[in-house]
Amino acid sequence: MPAPTHTRGLIPATLAALLAAGGTAAVLSASPAAPTPEPAAIGTMAHAADARQLSGVFRTVAAEVMPAVVAVEARVETAAAQNPNAQLRRFRGRIPEGTNPEGFDPFSDPQFRRFFEESFPGRELPPGFRNEQNQLRGPQTGSIQVKKGSGAVIDASGLILTNNHVVEGAAEVTVSFENGDRYTTSDILTDPDTDVALLRLNPDDLDGKKLPSVTLADSARTQIGDWVLAFGSPLNQQFSMTAGIVSGKSRTSGLAARENFIQHDAAINPGSSGGPLVNLDGQIVGVNTAISSRGGGYDGIGFAVPSSDVKWIADQLQENGSVKRAFLGVYMQNLDAATAEALGVPTDAGVLVADVIDDGPAQKAGVKEGDVIVSLDGKAVSDPRSLSRVVERLEIGKSVPLAIIRDGGRRTLQFEAAALDDAPQQLARRAERRPQMNGDGEIGDVFQLEAHGLALAPLSDDWRERLGLDDAATGAVVVAVKGAAAEAGLRPGQLVERLGRMEIASADDLKKAVDAVEEDKPLLALVSDPRGGNSSFRTLRPAAE
Template sequence: MIDNQNDLTNTSDAQSRLRRKGGRSRRASVLLGAVALGAVTVAGLAQGTLLPPYNQAVAATAAGNPAAVQPSFADVVAKVKPAVVSVRVKVAEAAPAESSFSGDESGFPPGSPMERFFRRFGENAPNGAPGGERRGPGPKRFGEAQGSGFFVTSDGYIVTNNHVVEKGTKVEVTTDDGRTLAAKVVGVDPKTDLALLKTEEKGPFPAVPFAKETPRIGDWVIAVGNPFGLGGTVTAGIVSARGRDIGAGPYDDFLQIDAPVNRGNSGGPTFNLAGEVVGVNTAIASPSGGSVGIAFAVPSETAGKVIAEIQDHGSVKRGFLGVQIQPVTLDIAEGIGLDKAQGALIARVEEGSPGGKAGLKTGDAITALNGKPVKDARDLSRAVAMLDPGATAELSVYRSGKTETVKVKLGSMPGEKTAAAGPGSPADLGKLGLALAPAEEVRGMEGKGVAIVGVEPGSQAEEKGLRAGDVIAEAGGQKVSTPQDVASAIEKSRKEGRKAVLLQLASPQGGRFLALTLPTG
């Protein structure tokens, strides 16, 4: 089971089992561990194969300081922990359609005779409605999601996971020194499960950088976050694997780490020993819902680029090739004459796409991109998506028994086209209290329009009933598909001398209109 970790679970059963363990077996385990450690230390001294930081530890032991055998992460933790925050999100839950009565309200089990009696005759029947039936929709209910995050700039930008904030109506962060700050969603990228928040509180805030180098398998890492609501928790482990595909999205390329990561760690950072963020914790594989030593983090090279795009443009721009691809299996490799099953086979070329214009053909096998070998179809998808629209990609293509070089000027991924921010446009959306994204990019949404992914607490948008999850179909009488379309409609309404912009909202229950007063200044 792959489990995104933004829920709080009960650990009392696990704690009681630990308390029932006998002290004798525990002492035996400690002794066995000491013996095992001694064996490893002796072997390392004999072969000279120990890696830092154990080299220094062994040297210290030989000098008569046994306490130095285990490395300490305290200096790194002291450096990075102030930048890590706990994220709390108020989430609107679906209201009951007709009845607000439940067995829990009566104190009797649902379906029991007494529960049926109270349902029929109890005080929960509003306005004398028989059977406890509510006339009209019930009151909106709210839940709370919890996660983690970290400051990436001193002026208050915070990174977390999209799944932590995607359904939120109000976001707050708690800093390491105990302050609670209101935050708004700047933008999200569901395809990599990343989100960028911003607090308007005055800084400076302690910030941490993304690592520029990819960690090696076996490198030490430190995870800091808010597991089970316990903020400021630090765990340590190593990088277990790289390039993991867990089926979470089209560009999966996760680091696997064995540092204990649990529910509530989502969106929190994993650091190297230099105090740089090497990954953003996103998911765990667990049969129980708790840590079993298999956690997944978005690597820094992906997270750094995505967050920079969101900060600059409000969404992510990705390169687009315009071809449908599939893996090169052993049978396919033998059939087309390739030496090994590696690369991506073109199954279809979209008419008028960048790949089609460059001369790519069905049956071509793409074996390298900009000189770097392509492992498989997913590897090619990730690599192209990391390039900017308009960039020229040099493809090595195996065709009719020989390799050719094809240069392609990449386009923009459909549905992710976002124009450069014009003067005042981002500020206008911010003053309205809205964070927007193309609806087709937002997980769980279908159709066209612009999705509201965040509403600033206390803004006029919140006061007039807009919520995360609403979809704007038209703004100022114009159909919209990107946040920039909405910003353009606002600017047009202002130039026409209007004091408000009219929004048409779409929902499965039908559409409605709502006017927002235009920001001034």
């Protein structure tokens, strides 16, 4: 889209005063017939002029963007059109009773009982969030169902952005323009991890015609408080526009595997999915993908995939037909104040490595549990999400510097990026673990850390049998928690693989680690769950006396 020839973007500061003063009501109270307006009325008229100037910007953006907005109809086989969230996670299982001659029975603890419940994986939406419901379902005819959403042309040759959940499972998609033009395509490229899809129209269908298009902005420049306009076809009201402001950045909702949403309050409803979110320069800053809603409609919170992410995804889809991502091969967590204190590093030092995948690229580079990753490829990282974003865009096979803090000292490793497609086999290490309770048995020795509220038992053969662990498993079993340990999220039945700076591979290691604990200082524990899942560091801060 050509750069606008007029100037806009900054709205006069007096607009804020207009809103604060009562806006429209103040304007209506001014009498145009008064020959000598009072000072207050003069100020109100000035505010009204500022409001009209903002309206003019909205009108200009609508005129530029609306021709490039499309209504999307996706034809889907009914089997594929079923709600992917219909199969929710279920929990069930029986817990045999276990006793202890000394009266210490962790298996009677409700938390310990829940630990042994069998979990059947599924896709469950967080309460109050909707994405599949944020596109409309049209009439079903035979075995075909039509889903409806929105989109926008980003290249005059016929490239159209929308949501994956709008077109998922579709054999063909029809797009309609405001001027009545309609095109159908079966060239559908998707990235389910971010809920982004790219449609490519057939050049023969366009017959040399250049479509109106909208450019992608640098969403990193978008700030909280910026005006944004949402375009789309909500509730079958095709080619609508609503206005709001950016109300948050880097949001997550649990709707997609990789999330970095812009939150805004421009009204979006079912049918808005895939529509563009644009700034006052008429450029796309995001693709609307979800709403937070109690009833299924607009509740004041919408989410959009940032345009900077969308651009990289669209380039990957055009070049490869899918998105090629690199992966690091670690489980990581935020470095909170308590954990940073226990490690002796600044709270903003970087990202804590909780576990390293066997034979993954990080392990090959020399990364270890307890390392704090400071930067990758020269880019500083402050949290797991920022690190993941740097990692995924690395060139596969390229070697880059990886800066870490280990035992208080900084060092640089060389990291070679590997393709995420190779990751699933390496991530299976913990997935095979499943707890099985067989017999009552004895708990055995218990090491108690009273100040930190933690009781641990060596991982004996009896415990291995109870928890269904093989001989390769290491650590100490959590048999009771209270106080600091409970507040840190520890539960009976978990394994502590590392206590302080000491790894626990035997009963002797456990005794030495317990003896080294300082009762008046935070204690760092690396905790895992025998059912599977990630290890994570937990910091146990003793209560002040």
